[in-house]
Amino acid sequence: MIGISYDSKGLNRIDYELCRYEGSRITFRGPKVDTDQRYIAFLGATETFGKFVQDPFSKLLAEFLPAKPLNLGMINGGVDAILGDNSVLDLAKNADLRIVQIIGALNQTNHYFKVHPRRNDRFIAPKEPLKRMFPEIDFAEFHFTKAMLTALQGCSKRRYRMLCDELQKCWLTSMVQLFDQLGDKTIMLWFGSVRPPADAVRDPRDPMLIDANMISQLRKHASAYVECVPGAQALQRDANELRGTLMSPEAIKQVMGPTAHVQAAQALQEISEQMMR
Numbered sequence: 564m565i566g567i568s569y570d571s572k573g574l575n576r577i578d579y580e581l582c583r584y585e586g587s588r589i590t591f592r593g594p595k596v597d598t599d600q601r602y603i604a605f606l607g608a609t610e611t612f613g614k615f616v617q618d619p620f621s622k623l624l625a626e627f628l629p630a631k632p633l634n635l636g637m638i639n640g641g642v643d644a645i646l647g648d649n650s651v652l653d654l655a656k657n658a659d660l661r662i663v664q665i666i667g668a669l670n671q672t673n674h675y676f677k678v679h680p681r682r683n684d685r686f687i688a689p690k691e692p693l694k695r696m697f698p699e700i701d702f703a704e705f706h707f708t709k710a711m712l713t714a715l716q717g718c719s720k721r722r723y724r725m726l727c728d729e730l731q732k733c734w735l736t737s738m739v740q741l742f743d744q745l746g747d748k749t750i751m752l753w754f755g756s757v758r759p760p761a762d763a764v765r766d767p768r769d770p771m772l773i774d775a776n777m778i779s780q781l782r783k784h785a786s787a788y789v790e791c792v793p794g795a796q797a798l799q800r801d802a803n804e805l806r807g808t809l810m811s812p813e814a815i816k817q818v819m820g821p822t823a824h825v826q827a828a829q830a831l832q833e834i835s836e837q838m839m840r
Contacts, residue, residue: 577617586650589681592619592634601630603835604655606645607664608770610754610819610827611636615805618821620754621662623828628839630659641670641683642737648681652744660838661749662831663742663785665778667771668727668734669708675726678708686711696722709771727764727772735777742784748838751785753778754819754827758792769817786838791830793823 580593613619625632670683679685801820
């Protein structure tokens with residue numbers, strides 16, 4: 564499920580201890596947790612997985628809590644993969660606490676196109692409405708959703724916004740369904756380089772296409788909301804540390820580094836301790 568072709572130790576020799584849980588076809592970051600004991604379920608995408616980070620925020624936070632961290636983060640993952648895997652849902656429901664990172668809205672099957680059911684960043688095929696909307700596009704050229712959306716944005720901002728409106732509505736429906744299934748003691752986490760924007764279509768930062776109004780609508784379905792936006796100094800420090808690992812400055816901007824993960828764990832600590840009492 565990592566979506567990248569390197570071994571368990573990754574490009575910077577971090578051992579992700581990749582593992583699977585019974586009934587699921589998705590590979591997660593370890594160490595594998597004994598689910599007969601108390602544990603905290605962390606659901607999300609690349610940031611939750613902790614790509615290129617030795618100690619992700621899940622591990623750091625669990626050091627202050629009486630339970631093990633079960634990392635269910637998926638690199639470039641979407642809500643489809645979570646809702647489509649009953650084993651993952653059961654693991655999350657049975658946890659003592661659930662922390663759900665807000666993930667982007669681009670990696671999901673919707674009215675306009677299909678994505679891979681587990682590797683949600685993989686573009687499978689356009690549907691007829693998308694073909695009609697963008698007749699000048701050869702969709703056979705695309706393998707990933709982000710590349711496709713970038714190309715469509717360059718064709719027509721008006722048509723692109725129509726597509727994004729559908730993605731945002733679909734995402735909100737799916738996320739409400741997810742939070743309602745998970746129940747109480749579920750924390751919603753915003754973990755990004757900026758606060759939720761007023762217009763996420765115009766400002767395409769991660770998590771992509773998620774704006775402040777969508778967060779406001781979703782908050783009532785969670786037990787608590789935590790917002791972690793690392794400061795400029797933290798982001799620069801992480802960029803310096805990641806420079807020897809990643810290929811380009813653009814790639815570095817898309818990864819939360821170790822300092823940011825420390826800040827995320829700190830932001831979550833107080834409310835997590837309260838909910839586990």
